[in-house]
Amino acid sequence: MENAYLEQLFGLNGRTAVVVGGTGVLGGAIAQGLARANAHVIVAGRDLSRGRSRVHEIEKVGGSAAFFNVDATCRESMKALLESVVAVRNNVDVLINCAGVNASTPYFEIPDDDWNKVLATNLTSTHLGCQIFGEHMAANGGGSIVNLGSVSAHLPLSKVFAYSASKAAVVNYTKNVARELAPKGVRVNVLCPGFFPAEQNRKILSPERTAVILSQTPMNRFGSPEELVGAVLLLVSPVAGSFVTGAEIYVDGGFTGMRL
Numbered sequence: 001m002e003n004a005y006l007e008q009l010f011g012l013n014g015r016t017a018v019v020v021g022g023t024g025v026l027g028g029a030i031a032q033g034l035a036r037a038n039a040h041v042i043v044a045g046r047d048l049s050r051g052r053s054r055v056h057e058i059e060k061v062g063g064s065a066a067f068f069n070v071d072a073t074c075r076e077s078m079k080a081l082l083e084s085v086v087a088v089r090n091n092v093d094v095l096i097n098c099a100g101v102n103a104s105t106p107y108f109e110i111p112d113d114d115w116n117k118v119l120a121t122n123l124t125s126t127h128l129g130c131q132i133f134g135e136h137m138a139a140n141g142g143g144s145i146v147n148l149g150s151v152s153a154h155l156p157l158s159k160v161f162a163y164s165a166s167k168a169a170v171v172n173y174t175k176n177v178a179r180e181l182a183p184k185g186v187r188v189n190v191l192c193p194g195f196f197p198a199e200q201n202r203k204i205l206s207p208e209r210t211a212v213i214l215s216q217t218p219m220n221r222f223g224s225p226e227e228l229v230g231a232v233l234l235l236v237s238p239v240a241g242s243f244v245t246g247a248e249i250y251v252d253g254g255f256t257g258m259r260l
């Protein structure tokens with residue numbers, strides 16, 4: 001296989017990629033993968049120390065990155081993030097909407113605060129990212145946005161009512177925005193991971209639940225965050241992914257194809 005050919009298909013040299021929620025487990029691996037494909041990566045999130053360590057991990061292997069603070073649920077904060085990035089990089093080519101939270105409560109006891117926080121973090125932040133960065137990309141020659149869905153978008157997962165509803169909405173919203181922005185040169189897709197142990201789902205993955213999940217995952221294991229990178233590079237590449245928009249890509253060890 002020719003390296004030059006792979007570079008032409010997937011290389012992101014000179015491009016700027018913003019990973020909102022790049023402080024997290026999946027966002028961190030995606031940020032690292034984008035940097036290794038030669039993008040300059042902006043790790044954006046609320047956690048300064050974790051953001052700094054993500055940047056350090058990228059720089060350690062020769063990548064280029066910086067951390068910017070953002071509250072992804074707040075319009076003013078997301079606008080300020082775009083302005084700060086444009087001030088130093090002129091342009092944003094890639095946005096990954098990867099901030100997320102989860103909450104597990106018996107149905108009749110779901111606190112309104114939990115419901116609102118999950119919807120705001122998973123859905124509203126995705127909307128703000130697509131709208132604010134999408135407008136910038138449309139005015140600057142195009143770009144690519146990847147939203148984070150989940151296997152729970154189509155197969156509602158027990159105990160996580162707000163989470164499943166938010167992810168179903170993210171998939172629907174992604175397709176609608178993909179149609180809206182396609183004529184403006186902005187591609188919008190949704191990546192739907194299966195089960196990857198991370199901060200937001202640590203409490204939810206009890207031994208009993210883990211056993212059920214694995215029994216319904218043909219590959220019989222959890223995913224490892226780096227296993228998302230290939231799909232992300234396809235989606236964000238203006239060459240390899242040039243005709244891909246409104247797509248939902250499952251990286252789930254076969255979970256969504258399985259019926260007992």
Ligand SMILES: NC(=O)c1ccc[n+]([C@@H]2O[C@H](COP(=O)([O-])OP(=O)(O)OC[C@H]3O[C@@H](n4cnc5c(N)ncnc54)[C@H](O)[C@@H]3O)[C@@H](O)[C@H]2O)c1
Pocket residue numbers: 020021022023024025026027044045046047070071072073097098099100101121122148149150151192193194195196197198199200201
């Ligand atoms: N881990 C999985 O199995 C899995 C499966 C499907 C989808 N996802 C989705 O992937 C995305 C990343 O999740 P993860 O599993 O890496 O979880 P994670 O908890 O490790 O990372 C989420 C990150 O989002 C950040 N965040 C939360 N609220 C924020 C806000 N208001 N502003 C800015 N940043 C904020 C957190 O600080 C954290 O760093 C989420 O959308 C999640 O729903 C995860």
